[in-house]
Amino acid sequence: MQWxxxxxxxxxxxxxxxxxxRRFGKKAFTAALASVxxxxxxxxxxxxxxxAAQQPDTLDLSPAESQEVDAxxxxxxxxxxxxxxxxxxxxxxxxxxxxxxxxxxxREFTLDNGDTSAxxxxxxxxxxxxxxxxxxxxxADDAR
Amino acid sequence: MLGEEVLYLxxxxxxxxxxxxxxxxxxxxxxxxxxSHSIGxxxxxxxxxxxxxxxxxxxxxxxxxxxGRHRGPLHGIPYALKDLVAVxxxxxxxxxxxxxxQTFDYDATIVEKLNRAGAVLIGKAAMIELAGGLGYTNxxxxxxGPCKNPWKTDCWTCGSSSGSGAIVAAGxxxxxxxxxxxxxxxxxxxxxxxxxxxxxxxRVSRYGAMAIAWSMDKLGPMARTADDCGLILSVIAxxxxxxxxxxxxxxxxxxxxxxxxxxRRPLRVGKLTNxxxxxxxxxxxxxxxxVRALEKGGxxxxxxxxxxxxxxQAAELTIxxxxxxxxxxxxxxxxxxxxxxxxxxxxxxxxxxxxASDYIxxxxxxxxxQRKVDELFDSFDVLTAAGQSDxxxxxxxxxxxxxxxxxxxxxxxxxxxxxxxPDGVSSLCGLPALAVPCGFNNANxxxxxxxxxxxxxxxxxxxxxxxxxxxxxxxxxxxNVAAL
Numbered sequence: 001m002q003w004x005x006x007x008x009x010x011x012x013x014x015x016x017x018x019x020x021x022r023r024f025g026k027k028a029f030t031a032a033l034a035s036v037x038x039x040x041x042x043x044x045x046x047x048x049x050x051x052a053a054q055q056p057d058t059l060d061l062s063p064a065e066s067q068e069v070d071a072x073x074x075x076x077x078x079x080x081x082x083x084x085x086x087x088x089x090x091x092x093x094x095x096x097x098x099x100x101x102x103x104x105x106x107r108e109f110t111l112d113n114g115d116t117s118a119x120x121x122x123x124x125x126x127x128x129x130x131x132x133x134x135x136x137x138x139x140a141d142d143a144r
Numbered sequence: 145m146l147g148e149e150v151l152y153l154x155x156x157x158x159x160x161x162x163x164x165x166x167x168x169x170x171x172x173x174x175x176x177x178x179x180s181h182s183i184g185x186x187x188x189x190x191x192x193x194x195x196x197x198x199x200x201x202x203x204x205x206x207x208x209x210x211x212g213r214h215r216g217p218l219h220g221i222p223y224a225l226k227d228l229v230a231v232x233x234x235x236x237x238x239x240x241x242x243x244x245x246q247t248f249d250y251d252a253t254i255v256e257k258l259n260r261a262g263a264v265l266i267g268k269a270a271m272i273e274l275a276g277g278l279g280y281t282n283x284x285x286x287x288x289g290p291c292k293n294p295w296k297t298d299c300w301t302c303g304s305s306s307g308s309g310a311i312v313a314a315g316x317x318x319x320x321x322x323x324x325x326x327x328x329x330x331x332x333x334x335x336x337x338x339x340x341x342x343x344x345x346x347r348v349s350r351y352g353a354m355a356i357a358w359s360m361d362k363l364g365p366m367a368r369t370a371d372d373c374g375l376i377l378s379v380i381a382x383x384x385x386x387x388x389x390x391x392x393x394x395x396x397x398x399x400x401x402x403x404x405x406x407x408r409r410p411l412r413v414g415k416l417t418n419x420x421x422x423x424x425x426x427x428x429x430x431x432x433x434x435v436r437a438l439e440k441g442g443x444x445x446x447x448x449x450x451x452x453x454x455x456x457q458a459a460e461l462t463i464x465x466x467x468x469x470x471x472x473x474x475x476x477x478x479x480x481x482x483x484x485x486x487x488x489x490x491x492x493x494x495x496x497x498x499x500a501s502d503y504i505x506x507x508x509x510x511x512x513x514q515r516k517v518d519e520l521f522d523s524f525d526v527l528t529a530a531g532q533s534d535x536x537x538x539x540x541x542x543x544x545x546x547x548x549x550x551x552x553x554x555x556x557x558x559x560x561x562x563x564x565x566p567d568g569v570s571s572l573c574g575l576p577a578l579a580v581p582c583g584f585n586n587a588n589x590x591x592x593x594x595x596x597x598x599x600x601x602x603x604x605x606x607x608x609x610x611x612x613x614x615x616x617x618x619x620x621x622x623x624n625v626a627a628l
Contacts, residue, residue, distance in 0.1 A: 102460055109512070117508050
C-alpha cells in the first residue's frame with residue numbers, strides 16, 4: 001500500500017537527513033563535550049560511546065544515538081541471530097541506523113502535555129448499541 | 145469483438161453504450177478477458193483472472209439491464225481488484241510467497257458493495273509483496289514477478305498497486321482497485337498515466353483487505369478519468385462497523401455527482417513550492433504547463449508552502465511500527481525469509497526494536513502536524529504538486545557507469561529519502577488526493593499532476609482534476625500495447 005518507502009531503509013549513509021538548527025546545535029554541543037572528556041560525576045555506564053569508538057556509518061548520529069543503535073542491534077541478534085546470515089545482520093544494522101535518523105526529528109519536536117496522540121480509543125456507537133426505545137412513543141395524554 | 149477504442153472508454157461512456165445496447169455486458173467482459181489473457185502475462189499484471197465469475201456476473205447484469213433494471217454506474221462494468229482484497233473462493237495471495245495459497249471464506253466489504261452494484265470482477269491484480277509492508281528495494285519484489293509498465297516494458301509501474309496501474313493503462317479493464325498507505329495509488333497512477341484517487345482515510349471500508357498500517361491504509365480507484373473515480377467512490381464509500389477506523393455515516397457516504405457539495409468557483413488552488421527535494425526538469429515543465437491549463441480553466445492559483453515538520457519521518461515510522469504488529473505472526477515464524485526481497489526478509493526484525501514510547505511520540509507529533517496542514521485549507525480548496533518527482537524508472541539495474549544517468553539504485557534511494565515528498569504529509573494526515581496525467585517526457589513516459597484536499601473533502605480533489613481534464617487531453621492517450 002505504499003510505494004518504495006522501504007527503499008528509504010536502504011540508504012547507505014551517503015545522503016544525510018536534513019538537520020534542524022536545534023539538532024545541529026545539540027550535536028555540536030555533544031561533540032564538543034566528547035572532545036573534552038566525560039562529564040564530571042557521570043558514571044561509566046552512563047558515559048555515551050565516544051565519537052572515536054563510533055562506526056563510520058553512524059558518524060552523523062550523536063554518541064547516545066549510536067549507542068541506542070548498538071543496543072537495538074544486539075537485542076535483535078539475541079532474538080533472531082540464529083536465523084540471520086552475516087549479510088542480513090549487516091542489513092539490519094543499516095536499517096536500525098536509518099530508523100534512528102528518522103527518530104531524531106520526532107524526539108526533538110516540541111510537544112506540550114496536552115498534545116494528545118493521534119491514536120485514542122473510539123467508542124463503539126453503532127445504532128445497535130444505542131438503548132432501545134420501548135415500542136411506540138406514548139401519546140401525551142398517556143403521561144401520568 | 146469490440147475494438148480497442150471501446151476498451152479505453154471511460155466508465156460513464158461504457159455505461160451509456162450498455163444502456164443504448166451498443167454492446168452487452170457479456171460482450172464487454174469477453175473483450176476485456178481476452179485482452180487480459182493475451183496481454184496480461186506480458187506485463188505480469190494479474191495474479192488470477194476470474195473468467196467464470198466474470199462471465200456469471202456479466203450474464204446477470206445483462207439480464208437485469210435488458211429487463212430495464214439499472215443498479216447504477218458500475219452495473220455490468222468489469223474491474224480488477226488488487227490481490228490484497230478477499231474474494232470468497234479465490235486465492236488472495238497478498239502478492240507474497242508465504243501466502244501463495246491463501247483463501248478466505250468471505251468477501252471483503254468492498255467486494256460485497258461492488259457485487260451489489262452489479263460490477264463484474266475479471267481478475268485479481270498483481271502487487272508488490274505485502275504491499276511493501278515489510279519493505280522492498282525494487283519492482284521484482286512480487287510473487288508474480290516484476291510488473292511491467294505498458295508505456296515501456298523495461299520500466300516499472302511503481303508500486304505497490306503495480307498490477308492495477310498496468311491493467312488500467314493497458315486497457316485490460318476500465319478500472320482497478322488499488323490501495324494506498326503512503327503513495328501506492330498516487331505513484332503507479334502517475335507512472336502509468338492513469339487517473340488514481342486515494343480517498344480520505346476512513347471513507348472506504350478495509351474489512352477483508354490486508355492491513356499494513358491500520359492508521360494509514362486506504363483503498364481507492366484507479367481509472368481513466370477523475371469523473372470515473374467519483375462514480376466508483378460513490379459505490380465503494382460508506383460507513384462499515386467492521387472497520388474500526390471507518391468514519392461515521394455522515395462523513396463516509398459519498399454521493400456523486402453532487403455539484404452542491406463541490407467548491408464554489410473560482411476553484412482556489414495552492415501550488416506547493418516546497419515539496420519534492422528535486423524534480424526532474426521534464427516533469428517540472430509538464431507540471432507548470434498543467435497549472436497554466438488550470439488557470440485557463442478558471443482556477444485561481446497562488447503559490448503556497450507546505451508547513452515545516454517531520455511529516456515523512458512520522459509517516460515512515462508509523463508504517464514501520466504498525467507493520468511489525470500487522471505481520472507479527474509472519475515475522476515470529478521466520479516465514480518472512482520466504483519473501484522475495486532481501487529487505488522484506490529482515491525489516492520486520494528491525495522494526496520490532498522500536499519502543500512503545502517512540503510510537504506514542506510519533507502519534508502525538510502527528511496530531512500537531514495534522515492541525516498545521518489543515519489550516520492551509522482555510523485559504524485553498526486544493527493543493528497541487530507534481531504527481532511524482534520523476535517518470536517511470538527502469539526495472540533492471542543498468543550496468544555500472546552507464547552514462548548519462550546515475551545507477552538506478554542510487555536514484556531510487558535519492559527519491560526514497562525525499563523528505564519533502566507530499567505523499568508523507570497527505571497520507572499521514574488522511575487527506576484525499578488524486579493524480580491525473582499531465583504530459584509526457586521525451587521518452588514518451590507519462591507525467592502526472594496531483595491534487596490534495598482537506599480531510600473529508602473528496603469532492604474538491606475530484607472537481608479540481610475534472611476541471612483539469614476538461615481542458616486537457618492527456619488522459620485520453622494510451623500506450624501501443626499491440627506492439628508487446
